Amino acid sequence: MVQALLNVVLPVVLVAGVGALLARRFTLSQDTLGKVSLNGLTPALALSSLLGTTVRLGEGLHLATAYFVLALSGALLARLAAARVPSATRRAVMASVAIGNNGNFGLPIALFALGQPGLDQAVVIFLCSVLLTFTLGPLLYGSAGGARAGLRAVLRLPVVWCIAAALLVRVLHLPVPLGVRRGIDLLGQAALPMVLLSLGIQLGQAGRLALTPPVLTATGLRVLAMPALALALGLGLGLRGLPLQGLVLASAMPTAVNAFLLAREYHADADTVASAVALSTLASLLTVALVVAALPLIGRLG
Template identity: 50%
Template sequence: MGRMLNALGTVLLPVFVVAGLGALLSSRLPIDQATVARLTLYLLSPALVLNVLLTTPIQAGEILALGAAYALTVAGCLALGWLCGLGAPQAERRGLMASVSLWNSGNMGLPIALFAFGQTGFAQATLLFLMSFVTVYLVAPLVYSAGVRTEGQPRAGLGAGLLNMVRLPAVWMVGLGVVLRALNVTLPTGLARSVELLAQATLPVVLLSLGLQLGAGGWPRLTRRVWLAVAARLVGGPLLALGAGWLCGLDGQALAVLVLSASMPTAVNALLMAREYGSDAETVARAAFLSTLLSLPTVAGVVALLPRLN
């Protein structure tokens, strides 16, 4: 447990340092947060999606069972988020749903999975990361925009939410990456390196964006609903993943990797999407901040229990 706590500290510390620098900068200087968010959504994140698709070994057999279990877990988390937002204003309720259902399986989930399971578990965790990354760009536009009432305009229906989803470049990069993999096409070296450079820039800019949001508003006000959403994310998430994994026939390491992934804090990309679609970005930022802060003991507890699944 001591080694795991030390490893978690080395993973979490860079997250806090980078986000903290963004908060410090935002508290001292006027920063156009919308521009930073759009830079990530429309340029850096699509490059990361394409880079992961082209460089990650993917086994078709694993995708079906793991993907079904992951989808069930996301659906359950959406329901938990909806329960956390009962009686809240529409924008806050949608922010809580996104905060519970979209989690950070990348910059935190991947290194922790590597430490806990080695290379075989890391490959499965990478597959889950790809699923979660795509989910952000599939689910978030629907959660934030479908059925939203805009002053002077009719209520946006499911079609509007789907249109918002399709217009995101990251979604198109998924299709492009799948086609290139299916045709066994390799990008020219110069182009591949350009994509890789943009992909490597994504995580720091995303963390800075979280810090900018928090720094602009000062120390976040942590309401009862935010605490409930964070509890649903850090405790309800792994429990739902455990049940979904069993239902889908997962066992051993595959089940353990799914549970570990679902125990991660709220994805910072959920905040970027909230800003883009004019939803309650402050609620999502609070949930991302608090869940990341509290994830050290909760993830350590999950990791301590994972050997029983193996």
């Protein structure tokens, strides 16, 4: 566990810490950084990873199915755990548990913990999480457009079209000019440090935590229950080896910042989600280290 803290979690903390310090010293625009990451760097990372990935189509679909089952199971578990709170807060707890930070937290952790093959698995999960966030999120928060509006939002994201382009290139075995590939790779390499800086800036600009029972429930389920649930579901759905490790590691990620952004946009219980994001991020520094330490054992199961 100490090795996991030093070799996997510490690099993430250091880069995010720089972002938090910058946020304290300067007035920085989260919207600008978010747009650069979401519309410029992350699509390049997805394109670069899919063009060079060793993940087979069948394996990727298997992993994606397991991830969606896990997220929906987490939302159901949260609904049961928060059954006695008001509807708006219950939906906030459900979103906080179901929508994990598989982007600016999950991708670098997967790279440090499992290497490039692990990053390939994490990219598959991240792409699924984008789809889940912008469809399940609005549906849970009760937006007027529901899942249809969320699906339209997904289709407007450049990362979706980069995925489609990469799959088309691979299926048709189309050549990619060396200069173009190098440019894509350079942009993709910039994605992980940028998203970590963005995470640190978001945490540095965050207000005080509200340690209410719903926040504690959401955080506990997100960082403690979800890894155990992922292991059980992954084994039950036939995942073994690296895909199982990738699923369990992804499940240990904290609540995604996008869950808060959507809650604010749809006038849901944003305060509960904001505190769940911050608290689960802090708590996950320890729980992620525990999961990383257990990954060798998880890889040998089955």
